Amino acid sequence: MNWIKQFSLQNEVAVITGAVGGLGRELVKILYDAGANLVLADTDIASLQLFAEKIDPLGQRVLVQQCDVTNEQDILCLIQKANDHFKRIDVLVNCAGVLGPDALLFDLTVEDWDRIFAVNLKGSWLTSTHISQYMAAQHIDGRIINISSSLGLRAQLKRVAYASSKAAVEHLTRNLAMELVQYQIRVNCLAPGWMNTPMVEGILNGPDGKKWRAAIPMGRAAEPSELAGPLILLASKASSYMTGTVLRVDGGYAYCGIELPESVF
Ligand SMILES: NC(=O)c1ccc[n+]([C@@H]2O[C@H](COP(=O)([O-])OP(=O)(O)OC[C@H]3O[C@@H](n4cnc5c(N)ncnc54)[C@H](O)[C@@H]3O)[C@@H](O)[C@H]2O)c1
Incomplete structure (x- = not known):
């Protein structure tokens, strides 16, 4: 048995939302390298077009579609585009997300x-609902990957809405997994911790950055490329017996006690 082949996404089609975000772009590159054809969705169409030209200069494996994940019509157009061009969707990655303000x-x-x-929870639900319905109608053994965060498990000051929304995304994952198992569609969740991306770089490089890093058991933020193994696992047939799981990729952050910088009080 060639086990490595199980991780390939060759000839498969992946849709990813929030595709031009700091983390989204990295996940796109990983899926592309794993062999998938891609439909990139985001609200920012200009950035989508520039990014697609960069990663797929021949324009053969990557499509872009402007899509607000809170808008049902936009999601239906996204599915239509994927179907018109690639005739299938095997993988959905719900990566569109907002952090919101630092607010007590x-x-x-x-x-x-x-x-x-609306973006983090409703968007993940709405996109998953429509795309899983499409997958089921086409008899595709689909895979859906929601993106949570360490804060889906642990509390953190100034993140009450974001952390609550991510906890909800993790429970959404379990409920979708339960309902979709009858269609051979698996739903799992990837929960990154501190990543070296624009979303959190300001905090990590700010005056309290050293303290925040000290609160991570591994003592550092992750490079987005360190999500490659876990992402490809969940997106591929290599995870054929996994559904409803939350996979934490956070250097141990979710499970450790945090030392809060005094300045956050
Ligand atoms: N970056 C991190 O360190 C980190 C850590 C843990 C979890 N996450 C999660 O990963 C996901 C992506 O994070 P990121 O770093 O790429 O964030 P980001 O802010 O860099 O990018 C988010 C992307 O989502 C898009 N977006 C926002 N609202 C949208 C909507 N309504 N419809 C479609 N697209 C929309 C934005 O245009 C942007 O391109 C988020 O869910 C975030 O919570 C990120």
Whole structure:
């Protein structure tokens, strides 16, 4: 048996939302290198086009589609585009997400709360619902990967809405997995910790960066490329007996006690 072949995404089609985010771009490159054809979705169409030209200059394996994951019509157009061009969708990665402001409980606004939940939770649910329905109709053994965070498990000051939304994404994963098992569609969740990406670089390179790094058992943030193994595992047939799982890739951050910088109080 050639076990390594199980990790290949050759001839498969992956849709990824939030595809031009700091982490999204890295996940796209990993899926591309694993052999997948890709449909990249994001609200930022100009960045999508530039990025696609960069990673796939011949324009044969990568399509782009402007898509707001909170908008049902946009998601239906995304599926239509994938179907028109590639005739299938094997993998969905729900990577669109927003962190929201650094706000203690009393300072968080209703607008911030609603926006964070709309993109992180509703967007993951809505995209998964429509794409899994498409996969089921086509009899595709699909794989859906939600993106959570260490904060889906642990609490952190100034992140009440973001952390709650990510905890909900993890439970969404379990519920989708349960409902979709009858269609041979598997749903798992990747929960990164601190990554060297623009979303958190400001914090890591700021005055309290050293303290935040000290709170990570491995003592450092991850390079996004360190998600390659876990992502390809969940996206490929190599994880054929995994569904409803949350895979934490965070240097031990979610499970360790945190030493909070005094300045956050
Ligand atoms: N970067 C990290 O360190 C880190 C750590 C843990 C988890 N995550 C999670 O990974 C995911 C991606 O993070 P990132 O670093 O790429 O963030 P980012 O802020 O760099 O990018 C987010 C992307 O999502 C897009 N987006 C926002 N709202 C959207 C919507 N309604 N519809 C479609 N696209 C939308 C943005 O245009 C952007 O391209 C998020 O869910 C985030 O919570 C990131």
